[in-house]
Amino acid sequence: MTFSDISTILYDAVVYITVGFFIFFLGKIVYQLVNRDFNIKEELVEKDNLAFSFAHVGYFIGLLLTVGSAIVGPTRGLVNDIIDISIYGGLGIILLNLSIWLNDKIILRKFSVKKEIVEDRNAGTGVIEGAVAISSGLIIFGAVTGESGNLIQGLSSAVIFWLAGQVALFIAAATYQFITPYDVHDHIEKDNVAVGVGFAGALIAIANLIRHAITGDFEGWGLSFGEAGFELVLGIILLPVMRFLTDKILLPGQRLTDEIINQEHPNVGAAIIEAFAYIGGSIMITWCL
Numbered sequence: 001m002t003f004s005d006i007s008t009i010l011y012d013a014v015v016y017i018t019v020g021f022f023i024f025f026l027g028k029i030v031y032q033l034v035n036r037d038f039n040i041k042e043e044l045v046e047k048d049n050l051a052f053s054f055a056h057v058g059y060f061i062g063l064l065l066t067v068g069s070a071i072v073g074p075t076r077g078l079v080n081d082i083i084d085i086s087i088y089g090g091l092g093i094i095l096l097n098l099s100i101w102l103n104d105k106i107i108l109r110k111f112s113v114k115k116e117i118v119e120d121r122n123a124g125t126g127v128i129e130g131a132v133a134i135s136s137g138l139i140i141f142g143a144v145t146g147e148s149g150n151l152i153q154g155l156s157s158a159v160i161f162w163l164a165g166q167v168a169l170f171i172a173a174a175t176y177q178f179i180t181p182y183d184v185h186d187h188i189e190k191d192n193v194a195v196g197v198g199f200a201g202a203l204i205a206i207a208n209l210i211r212h213a214i215t216g217d218f219e220g221w222g223l224s225f226g227e228a229g230f231e232l233v234l235g236i237i238l239l240p241v242m243r244f245l246t247d248k249i250l251l252p253g254q255r256l257t258d259e260i261i262n263q264e265h266p267n268v269g270a271a272i273i274e275a276f277a278y279i280g281g282s283i284m285i286t287w288c289l
Contacts, residue, residue, distance in 0.1 A: 012075075012078055015078060015082065016081070016085070019071075019082055019085050019086065019089075020067050020068075020070075020071055020085070020089075023067050023085065023089035023090070023093070024063060024064065024067050027063040027093045027096070028063070030093050030094075031059055031097065034097050034101075035114075037114070038114070040052075040056070043118065044056065047121075049117070049118070049121050050121065050123050051116070051120075051123045051125060051126030052117055053126070054123060054126035054127045054129070054130045055117055055125075055126045055130045055133070056130075057130060058127075058129060058130020058131060058132070058133040058134050059096075059100070059130070059133040061130075061133065061134045061137060062096055062134050062135075062136055062137030062138075062140075063093070063096060063133075063137065064137070065134070065137030065138055065140065065141045066089070066092035066093060066096050066137050066141070067089055067092070068141060069088065069092055069140055069141040069142075069144035069145050070084065070085045070087075070088035070092060070144060072145055073145055084151075087151070087155070088144050088154075088155075088158070091144070091155060092140050092144060095136070095140050095143075095158075095159070096136055096137060096140060099132070099133075099136030099139070099162075099166060100129070100132055100133055100136065102166060103132040103136070103166075106170055106173075107128075107132065107169070107173045108125070108128065108185070108188075110185040110186075110189070111125075111185065111188075111189050113125060113129060116188075116189065117129060120191070122189070123196070124187075124193040124196025124197070125188055125189075126196075127196040127197055127200045128188065128199055128200050131199075131200030131201075131203045132203065135169060136169075136207070138204070138207040138208055138210070138211040139162060139165035139166065139169070139210050139214075140158075141211055141215070142161065142165070142210060142211035142213070142215040143157075143158045143159075143161035143165060143214055145215050161214045161228075164225065164228060165207070165210045165211075165214065168210050168228070168232045169203065169206060169210070171232065171236070172202065172203065172206035172232070172236065172239070173203065175236050175239055176199060176203075179240045179243060180243075182195075182257065184199055187261055192260070192266050193266065194259070194260040194261075194267055194268045194270065194271035195260055195261065195271070196271075197268060197272055197274070197275050198260065198271040198274040200275060201271075201274060201275020201277075201279055202275075202278045204278070204279055204282075205235065205239075205242075205278035205279045205281065206232070206235045206239075206282070208282045208283065208286065209231040209232065209234065209235040209238075209282050209285060209286065210228060210231065210235075212285075212286040212289065213227045213228040213230070213231040213232075214227075235282065238278065238281045238282065238285065239278065241281075242278050242281045243274065243277070246273060246274050246277045250273050250276075251270055251273060254270070256270060256274060260274075
């Protein structure tokens with residue numbers, strides 16, 4: 001590799017990083033505009049609102065995944081790459097914020113998420129809100145990456161895959177509620193951080209499987225949706241299996257439900273282990289497929 005080649009690679013890398021940072025900053029501004037009814041600086045610095053910190057950092061992780069989805073992939077030349085990154089990055093920001101709004105209305109529909117986070121400083125709700133953003137970022141990453149023909153086809157397939165991923169996430173949330181012997185929403189509203197952590201892990205695990213299923217070049221709707229459906233079914237099977245294994249192997253001698261809801265101070269550590277089991281299981285599945 002010549003010095004000229006190295007210089008070109010470094011120059012292109014600096015340009016990509018600069019454009020990526022610009023899109024990230026744009027996503028931060030959009031978040032502020034969408035959430036104008038509270039002061040971000042006040043929540044983070046003056047009120048030391050841990051619940052908001054969880055939600056805010058989760059958004060940044062989701063935003064980072066969104067930016068990454070626009071950057072990774074084969075190059076089409078520096079100028080074309082910058083155009084593609086800008087277009088897909090802008091689309092990703094819109095989809096990410098729309099995802100959070102949809103999930104607040106559907107997955108956490110039984111109470112006001114903003115009230116729980118901003119007024120009640122409910123850390124359990126903050127953890128789930130952050131997980132929703134991360135999960136949506138993973139889905140957007142899978143939806144945007146890969147080759148899908150021309151720009152219109154690429155944008156169309158990205159939006160359709162994103163929408164399908166959101167539906168899959170709603171199904172996963174309903175499945176998690178079904179397999180748990182307690183009302184998830186009720187305990188989250190009671191500020192049970194442990195319940196929020198376990199639920200958050202389940203959402204991220206399913207989103208990771210969806211990301212894996214829809215990542216790559218577009219090869220037809222039937223094949224893409226078939227693979228996505230297969231991995232969603234695996235994920236739904238994963239949830240009760242990993243919860244059982246957490247009880248029997250990762251928390252020997254203790255029942256997960258007792259640790260999370262049937263004691264005066266819910267065991268957040270046990271919930272972290274539960275979340276790890278879900279996410280770890282999903283990673284193992286993607287490695288094996």
